[in-house]
Amino acid sequence: MPSNIQIPSTKAIISAAASVTATAMLIRSFANDIIPQEFRHFFFTKVHQLFTAFSNEVILAIDEFDGLGQNQLFKAAEVYLGSILSPSTKRLRATLPQKEKKINVYMESNEELTQQFNGIQLKWRMVCKQIQPRYVTMPGDYNSTMISEHRYYELIFHKKHKEMVIGEYLPYVLERSKAVEVEKKTLKLFMLGNDRMMGHRGNPWQSVNLDHPATFDTLAMDTDDKKIIINDLENFVRRKELYRKVGKAWKRGYLLFGPPGTGKSSLIAAIANYLKFDIYDLELTDIRTNSDLRRYLISTANQSILVVEDIDCSIELTNNRPKASRAPMHPHQYGQENRVTLSGLLNFIDGLWSSCGDERIIVFTTNHKDKLDPALLRPGRMDVHIYMSYCTPCGFKLLASNYLGITDHPLFLVVEQLMKVTKVTPAEVGEQLLKNGEPETALEGLIEFLEEKKKNVEFENHKSNQQAPEAAVPLELEEEGGNEGETNVISLEAIKDLVKMNKVSPDEVQVIKKDEADIILRGLIQLLLEKKETQVLKIDSGSSAEKLSLT
Known part of the structure; x- marks a missing residue:
């Protein structure tokens, strides 16, 4: 029996589909023009909730910005996910920030990554949407930056694992991201920029890469002294909870004193390389007021070393504290006298302002410890006093190993005997060893230098005695x-x-x-x-x- 059903032609199907599509587009355009955006957002949200009500999945959104500031959890997730990218990830994003040496790789927008944590399955998704341009404030910058896209991570997991994800997994992500950043970190040496003198807003510090090669292995110090310093540093970085428990700011003060050329700056660089801390070089003579000093210091980052070299020459540090004087009408006028006081410095080192930051080391250097105010030297301000002595036999052997690649030589005994009666700095010894790469010649040159230095000292003593009254x-x-x-x-x-x-x-x-x-x-x-x-x-x-x- 023949069928009366007629199959429409291909042309008719295409025509009908085009008509339906055009109608849908017209309805969508009409809805966008007539129906308010808030109502449409509410409608689609309810529809989405209707479908997800029957799902066991929970979606945790981590936005790039929290209000007008950057969300630190987003940055931590970005760094962490960049370290666990799987071979199946097809779209990546690579960056090389200015003044950095290592390439950073991140997950690109709309990509997914699956991970196992303590037996539970987690899925990460990077979402990026275009938005109306708006201004936000970046960390360390008082100026606003315009953004035109909304970026956020979605962390998807089963709802029964909600407590574990929030209580254990996210803290784990934060800790791992810090470890990854330390491994990739390029150390920086910060100094006060010139823009601050013109009243420019923003971070007053400018930086260069810190490429100083000094380490504790290369320092010309006695082995026991280096072990004491290293143990003190390690105790400091792992005692955050102890500092909090006893009510102390998490900071440590070191005073390096001794003759010029004994390695004070090299020790600071060795500490920075050992702890992976940035260095802030503070020149007190460039600062006009105590208020400026506070503003510059609170803008320093955590896990950093604040260095004030030649503290006895940078500020009036005497027992007689200057009395407060009336402030001028225009405190920033050109040529104003330096008004940074010892009291202002102490307030940041050991006062209320000292708690504005964690895991900081403060280092003062001086050639004349006796010129410093006792108030600056007490524990809580300068906790550890390190005397940088003239070159010792132990220090000489380390220098000979570093410069000449030898650990023993018949001339070592002659050098060590001369060092017992002649004061010579590690810098002077290193300079003599650097003149010749052949060990025998270099050591003979050093012996000649020490003997000449000994004669000069004896002559000066003889001359001084002749001129005595x-x-x-x-x-x-x-x-x-x-x-x-x-x-x-x-x-x-x-x-x-x-x-x-x-x-x-x-x-x-x-x-x-x-x-x-x-x-x-x-x-x-x-x-x-x-x-x-x-x-x-x-x-x-x-x-x-x-x-x-x-x-």
Whole structure:
């Protein structure tokens, strides 16, 4: 029996589909023009909730921005996911930030990544949508930046694992992201920029890459001293909860003092390389007021080292604190006198402002510790005092190993003996070893340098003794036949006249040191007795150059 059903032609099907599509587009255009956006958003939200009500999945959204500021959890998720990308991820995003050395790889928009954590399955999805342009504030920048897209991560998991994800997984992501950032971190050396002098807003610090090669292995210090410093640093970084428990700001103060050229700057660089901390080099003479000082210091990042070199030359650090003076009408006028005070510095180091930041190390250096105010040196401000000494035999051996690649040599003993009687800095030793790569020649050059330095020191001491004032040592003279106990105090000038009177040649009178006064004066007395027998000299037992008896 033949069928009466007629199958429409292909042309009719295409025509009908086009008509339906055009109608749908017209309805959509009409809805967008007539129906408010809020109502459409509410409608689609309810429809989405209707379909998801029967689902066991929970979607946790992590937006790039929280209000007008950046969401730190988004940044942590971005770094973490970049470290666990699977081979199945097809679209990636690679960046090389300015002044960085390592390429960062991230998951591109609308890509998904699946992960297992403690037996549960998690799915990450990167979502990016175009939005109306708006301004947000980036970290460390007071100026606003315009964005035109809404980026966020969706973390999808079963609803029965909600507590584990929020309580365990997300903290794990934060910790892992910090570890990844430390591994990829390029250390920076920050200094105050010139824009701050013109009143520009934004971060007052500008940076360069810190490529200093110093490590604890290359420092010319005694091994025991280096171990003490390393143990103190490790105890500091792992005691965050202890600092919080006892009510102390999580910071540590180090004072490095000693002669120039003993490695204070190299030790700071070694600490930065060991802890992976950035360095902020603060020049106090460039800061006008205590308020400016506070503003610059609170803009430093956590896990950093604040360095003030030659603190005794940077600010007036005396026991007599200057009294507060009336502030000028225009505090930022050109040529204004530096008004950063010791009190302002102490308030940040140990006052309320010291808690504005975590895991910070403050380092002061000086060549003259005795010039510093005791208030600056007490524990809680400068917790560890490290004396950077002249080069020691242990330090020399390390320098010889670093520069010449040797750990022993017959000339080592000669060098070490000379170092015991000659003060020489590690910088001077390193410079001599750098002159020649052949160990024998380099060590001979170092020995020659030490011997010459020893001769120069002895010559300067001899010259200083010759120029010492002769009238500084009084003598007690008791004339023969005088009353018992009566003495006349005379000076070295009197002895000089006595020597001239008895015609003693200069060669017969040697230049003496104070600690050899008794011996030399005995010789001088004997000499005068030989020249003139009318006087008798007697030195009391235990007398010093300060007091002699002459009868």
